[in-house]
Amino acid sequence: MKRYSKFAILIVVIIGSLVWLALGGINESKTYYKTVAELHEMGDRALAKRLRVAGDVEEGSIVRLGREVHFVLRQSDLRLRVIYDGAEPLPDTFRDGAQALADGKMGEDGVFRASKIQAKCASKYEAKPGSEPLRRISRTM
């Protein structure tokens, strides 16, 4: 068994350091996934955490001011004002009515500061979500 002790030690060292890195990585990038409604319920508790908020982009709310992009995320009648000032360009799928995910932190003024925006097209391939009158009237064969 002595022969294997060197291997055991090396393996433990490697796995150990990877776990340590992984835990650090989780803490650094841990993001709570919330909908606009859940964010409203959280109140002040939302201030400290890194959040990812999901909602629909309100029609006509996207305004580009220099490097910042302002818009409103909504879920039924709840609204959340968002300012995006990240470096990456906005995704092409980000537009009025799209489902968007905003990563960032809640400001004390009630405006969400996003550093990253993802917009969800229903699929990589499926043309358009939502407007599917065709599917409703389709039947097999």
Next chain:
Amino acid sequence: MENLGALAIVLAFTLAVYSVAASLAGKWKGRPYLVISAERAVYAIWFLLSFASALLVYALLTDDFRLAYVAGHSNRDLPILYKFAAWWGGQEGSLLFWSWILASYAAVVVYTNRRRFRDMMPYVTATLMVTMAFFLLLIGFVVSPFKVLAVGREVIAAPDGRGLNPLLQYWAMALHPPALYLGFVGFVVPYAFAMGSLITRQPGDAWIHTTRRWTLVTWGFQSAGILLGAGWAYAVLGWGGYWGWDPVENASLLPWLTATAFLHSVMMQEKKGMMKVWNMVLVSATFILCIFGTFITRSGLISSVHSFAQSPIANYFVVFLALLIAGTTWLILSRLDYLKSESQLESVLSRESSFLFNNLILVASCFAVLWGTMFPVISEAFTGEQITVGPPFFNRVNIPIGLFLLFLTGVGPLIAWRRSSLESLRRAFLWPVVGGLATAAVLLAAGVRHFYALMCFSLCTFVAWTIVAEFYRGARAIRNRMGLNWARAVVELTHRNTRRYGGYVVHMGIVFMFIGFAGAAFNRDTTVEVKIGDSIRLGAYELKIAKLDEGRNPNYSWHHAAVEVYREGRKLDTLHPERRFYFASEQTTSEVAIRRQLNHDLYLNFAGISDETQNAVIQVYIFPLVSWIWIGSAVLFFGTILCLIPSKVKLQYARTEVVGVARQQAPVRP
């Protein structure tokens, strides 16, 4: 017509079920004709599915908008290439495509092994056909590609289709899904042979010898699929990255990692008879992860930027995966006796140990990626809150893993089997290590302070040096002996042992790719609001906005900029970033302009129009060394093809066994 297509699929499903039953019954009752009929069913399935696919492609090419699938994924004005690519452009079609590839693979396997492995083949056929039946169940009864549009009892045709997402209308994106599928589906073959060999308690490694080429081909396709996807993301999506640790990307990476581990660890089994259980686990894990990857991309389980809409097939996948995992685990556990290792590890400084650590680290990486991808699901199950982890998590774990792997890439091939003496280590590694350290020293002197980048460049020199030295030593010997010139000697050397030297070429491709990855540490960018006549400075570049205009055509409206590129007062080029808005899909896309060079890419994106000032917002990026990723990819494929060419000199292994049908033959031990 659509009825014929649907009928073909249902018939194929029935035949797949029959084939499973007949091959198992034939084997158990000792009725060879049943086994033969099961194998013929495999060919019949291939014909039926080819017919169904041909019908679907025909419908796509002739704009038959009565079919829901055609109306959903094509339109009249779509270029013909993309009409054809729409075959795998949507969920139903891509599942048909998956099944068709599987049927083709299965037919080839059954044909090439029709006289071999009579013991094991019924189980191989059965394993392939169980998978086949599962996918045919989906497209036959759950998500049929031949659904027609209808009101009441009347079939109607849509006037025009909704078209293919404009982002996907790019050459790499037409090739990315088929390449990935060829890789995903292909792994069913090694898996089926592994299972067949487990069930029949084969004593040797017949399944590994038979499937080596399959494994390599499918690995090549997986790599191609992943890299084409990365190339597409870089050139089309407009954020300048090629990898974002998105769940769908991760899903394609997971089986690639275990497949890579498998490619290496089979050498241990071939040469030393070690790691038999481990190889079984790896080949099964790879196949299961392939199915899992298909599942993630198809089911919307994890919220992803580009996952498919929620669909009814998720539950089917969960059941199938659970059965696969349970069945495979049980089989391996119940056959542990047959998987005993024939030799043992002797020293940490040995080839065996470098393989061991290579595997450990690849699997650790796979596990970390899987964990990160599934983290929202796991955290929701335990805490009730969905928590996601982002790229920092993946990078923190995978960058050190990548560097360690790179290190092993240099060490592994040169270190001796069993144990190495310090003297032999010194001989093999002295100059490569000096080269690596010298690279680090030069870069430090040049002011590079980024730790991982320094490590990476230094290791790249080290590995490249070892590879070149191997070619040099081998070619010199041949040159002296046969009096050939250098180029001929290198060709001769490679031809004598294509697996070994092809493998080195693949490693060289990996080195080039790492050079490209490390370049990302020095990315620079700026975002500027500009009007005509303004100029932007970034690095040594001065960019002058020569023209800004807009317009529209029937398909889309566009904003366009002509940007003149100057360096040190000299005009180099004019770039044309553009932003389009497609009317049919109401979608905006960026046509980025890239000036590709070996040392860096200049990348311009027309981000939009400022609402306040009506100025154009232009993003400028400099991506150092990124071209080396694509160069490395090409080298990697070239190396994979080299590995597939049969060696001129038949390899003699210390241990070779012939098993299966030729059991009566005495084991050959050269």
